Amino acid sequence: MDIETLKGEVRTIPDWPKPGVSFKDITTLLRDPAAFKFAVEEMANRFRDKKIEAVVSAEARGFIIGAALAYELGVAFVPVRKKGKLPYETICASYSKEYGEDTLHMHKDGVLKGERVLLVDDLLATGGTMAASIDLVKQLGGSIAGVCFLIELNYLRGRDRLKGFDVFSLMRYDE
Amino acid sequence: MDIETLKGEVRTIPDWPKPGVSFKDITTLLRDPAAFKFAVEEMANRFRDKKIEAVVSAEARGFIIGAALAYELGVAFVPVRKKGKLPYETICASYSKEYGEDTLHMHKDGVLKGERVLLVDDLLATGGTMAASIDLVKQLGGSIAGVCFLIELNYLRGRDRLKGFDVFSLMRYDE
Numbered sequence: 001m002d003i004e005t006l007k008g009e010v011r012t013i014p015d016w017p018k019p020g021v022s023f024k025d026i027t028t029l030l031r032d033p034a035a036f037k038f039a040v041e042e043m044a045n046r047f048r049d050k051k052i053e054a055v056v057s058a059e060a061r062g063f064i065i066g067a068a069l070a071y072e073l074g075v076a077f078v079p080v081r082k083k084g085k086l087p088y089e090t091i092c093a094s095y096s097k098e099y100g101e102d103t104l105h106m107h108k109d110g111v112l113k114g115e116r117v118l119l120v121d122d123l124l125a126t127g128g129t130m131a132a133s134i135d136l137v138k139q140l141g142g143s144i145a146g147v148c149f150l151i152e153l154n155y156l157r158g159r160d161r162l163k164g165f166d167v168f169s170l171m172r173y174d175e
Numbered sequence: 176m177d178i179e180t181l182k183g184e185v186r187t188i189p190d191w192p193k194p195g196v197s198f199k200d201i202t203t204l205l206r207d208p209a210a211f212k213f214a215v216e217e218m219a220n221r222f223r224d225k226k227i228e229a230v231v232s233a234e235a236r237g238f239i240i241g242a243a244l245a246y247e248l249g250v251a252f253v254p255v256r257k258k259g260k261l262p263y264e265t266i267c268a269s270y271s272k273e274y275g276e277d278t279l280h281m282h283k284d285g286v287l288k289g290e291r292v293l294l295v296d297d298l299l300a301t302g303g304t305m306a307a308s309i310d311l312v313k314q315l316g317g318s319i320a321g322v323c324f325l326i327e328l329n330y331l332r333g334r335d336r337l338k339g340f341d342v343f344s345l346m347r348y349d350e
Contacts, residue, residue, distance in 0.1 A: 013262040017262070023262045025262045025263060027253070027254060030245075030252040030254070031229070031251040031285075033245075033249050033250055033251055036245070036251075037246070037249065059234070059235040060234040060256070060260070061254075063234075063236075063239045063242065064252065064254065065242075067240075067243045068242045068243055068245075068246040070205075070208075071211065071212070071215060071246060071247070072246070074208050076205065076207065076208055077206070077211060077239065078202070078205070079202060079235075079239065081235070084192075087188040087198045087200045088186065088188060107202055110202070
């Protein structure tokens, strides 16, 4: 398995969720155990010597990649969720959506002060979700040890919002 | 690690999401890598000789347990999602919610005909979500090789809806 072969496991859906957008569908990759294993191991290997203590991921697709990566690294898994989904006391951060704003939430004991956190998501597009997740970790005094994506859409320039962090994307697309 | 110790890692939230309900919060368990590893390995070991080919899980907490379990077993991971979340052609199944009905969706190529499927969720309560997920797998001709939960609330009798299947719950609660 290599990155080009892995890219071949991603299905492109034209005009979804709206005309003009080519959506990268990872469900085909997730159906291939060798591809899923390769992807998770490559991401884990990239951060294995960074003393990661917790993986933080936002729902819902982020949970798939983040949980497997936390499991492989043998570290804590911490979910970031939409409003009203977490049962304990939460902190929150705002992010911009296409129409208006929304908030993301994390348990107030989700990340410990000084803990070395790896933030993980399936996709880096405009970076709004990730910026809000970073905000949550910082509010709790966590240390951002890395930011990791399965896929990055270069042309949406989400990386510009993540300056100063150790950002890694396994598969990058120019179109 | 044993089951009683694992149970000690689950946080009970009284009166959530409504008065009278004691919610089992697994985020505390997920923060302990040894507990998460033990839980996933115990579930994997229970089904390792059942020739599982795919794990099917519904969003969002189901993704956390299901993805780690699929990764550990080295099999396909197939997401079940709410309406409008999957980009390719889908099939759907209805389930009852507290107020009215809703639908769950799966890609039409999510499960192959004859494929041996393990359905996984974090929680067996009334069993509505799981019954709909089983319906989806059956629609595509998949074979239900097992049904697995991290937690089962015995008193809600969700197991009654899963008669005839090989059902396993790692932690069971009588109250």
